Amino acid sequence: MPVRTEFEELLGADHVLVDPGERLGRTGGLSYLDLLHARAGDEVPVPDAVLLPADPDQVQAVLEVCVRHDIGVVPFGGGTSVVGGVAALRGGKAAVVVLDLVRLDELVSVDPVSRIAVLRAGVRGPEAERLLAAHGYTLGHVPQSFERATIGGFAATRSAGQASSGYGRFEDMVAGLRLATPKGEWRLGVAPASAAGPDLRQLAVGSEGTLGVITEVALRVRPLPEQRHYEGWIVDGWAAGAAAVRKLAQDHALADVTRLSDVDETNVSFSLNAGLKTTALKTYLAARGIKNPCLLIVGWEGDVARCRRRTSAMLKCSGAVRIGKVLGESWRHGRFNGPRQRDALLDLGVCVETLETAAYWSNLDELHDAVRAALVASLGRAIVMCHVSHAYETGASLYFTVLTSRDDTDPVGQWQRAKAAACEAISGLGTISHHHAVGLDHAPYLEAEIGRIGLDVLRAAKSAVDPTGILNPGKLLC
Template structure:
């Protein structure tokens, strides 16, 4: 599937906004915008000499300089990205799109681009929502879609070597042929890729059972302007710091991940999903914390707050009694675990059966499609996420919610929240915001996001659990880790990319 510029997902499967949602938007004061999307205008790209160099490496047929190809590789899929698409903003337009087919071609391109002073942005799924594809100067995009193979499957060690351009569904299909699964299913699954998973420390819906993607990676290959780095000759090692962790989450700032070696597991023969009701978010929070700390953990564990539960459930009677309460989704890859259900019952939960769980599972990847028709109607809809230790979660949730409501007070928002990733020591919080657009919706959201970022910092949360840093979180990330840590990462950048050609301005503030 090739994502359409400015629209999420497979264009063959558009989603219409339900009539109930249209009615709800009117109560929020949402009005359809009068302005129509603006077509982009081309601008000069590379010189003939620069295009010739790129063609010599990958073949001229694998270098695209036409406007359509470049426009389709512009930015990612945050709401501000989509609004800028609609405005025809070409300020982040790449000068060319290059399609290498091997690690060696990537390496040659990086070395040559450094010598020529060409900045480079890696692109595999293009699903960044934090400005991870919008560097600080003009650039060429390296689209890794031709690196789409499973290089090796080691059934004894239960590992697979996958090239960076393999999309999520393709990875699962390749592994399924041999009876295995990666078990990584982020909401961007339809469009995201193996390289993007690694570069942004992705988390998927089944993280309670399979872990985050960075926990699955046991080895990787990185092409840098100064040469190749191969990491991971054993599952664990005491031979110095684990440099795999330095590359994971680096977002293309140090080089391009061309392949990873990942842990795989036998494909489950059965799956079970069900819904659970709790009286309120605090009660549900205590229940999911108990499972996270003492087990037994299911494969999928998520908890919606009161607002998200009310918005997402078309029939509130499913919660019992017709009003109130919050919904937890519990899923098992493999046999149903009654012991998990016993813990939830003891914590005050009511088992609602399979229907709510199956409804969530079936609609999981359709939810992002709703953002485009919501924007069409004039709504501002966006998400943000964070994570913290359990003791800080209640105050963090309150602080972020109040910051968003305060910043968007002129267009009072709905603020939804859920927990979808849990650990022994803490959990993530994921917020969705819906309100009417102001006259300048881009600045409207940026103001709200700054307020939320400050609230996250003040309440002791991290600026991102799985969306990454990009440009949107760059300054907050630098504050979070401190000056000395930033200087340490800059030293790594200087060693691997002394000419600052790799995704400049992403992850690290430019000195």
């Protein structure tokens, strides 16, 4: 029986897509280079078919067919990867299929006692929140990709949302997982914590489709917050801002959202905010001794009054000045807009991209300066803005946004060189990715982070579950 017929018998003919538009629509991702390629009509790897399984059993059955025919499988959720994580690479296979998990869209169960909800992998961010809200719960996981990205994708990439200081990173929410693998189904997670050997959940989380297709995730949920309050503060300079955020993190007084912009990002935020009387604000701040304003957005969800009092008192002690709700709420309302604004900027001939890292506090300033310097050295005149969006007791993330005039003779090379320079600057000081994952783009830098032994361990784990290498060829491990 031809393999296409096998897939059709398994999933129904409607769920085996070979139309070129459908196939082209499920490749690549949303990086600047992806957008450039799409605009230029460049040839990109396209899958031979798109499969739409209905449930975890069908995913498992599809994998068995793919093993038998030696077909590569690219799991696909929201398609929001900015690191090439869903590129339809063949990896030496005769064919490659994209496994679009869009039909795995159910809330499987809610355990109100343990506060655990089981969601299927294909549920998108807003739908997850809608399903959980019907039971009075929230995940509180709001990365910038929230509107399109899926539960399975969040788990596969160790996603971190904008409210991670309050709700934790996605991996902190994962109680259990169900994965389809070429060796059969794999279930993990029987207790909140365990000493029964290494925590294999933390091996599955972040495996980016290379160790199995995540089909269900059991997640810790929290009650829907009755109240929300977002506001802006200003601190005088990056160093003082980072110190203030560090103090909050180390004293366990972080707001649920805590986001510190550097001077350059603050200036851009001020000038882009139509509702803001920038001159009046700068006069107000100057009168309070603030020479280099850095914007700090803080947001509380839930027990606002109690938590806000403590954080605010500590921020005042750090010399920060409250500037009210306007900037906080405008940030909250616009927080998913970034990706949408890129198309307009691209139309204007702008090269615009983001990159991110994280480091221990004692390396953070050096890392900030090194990445900035590397980008400017590579790109020449460029706006390089940065913010801390995720803070921990021992360190924080850095998220850079870069804008420069696009070199239309070699736009791809222009960015590839700048990105390589930034990655070299990161390597040794911080992690190659705090929440964008590895995919294709960061794979060359993984060895510097986890060692040759780390790579060997990951390759061995992969061989154990996927001996013929059908799962997401070429990703994570290059």
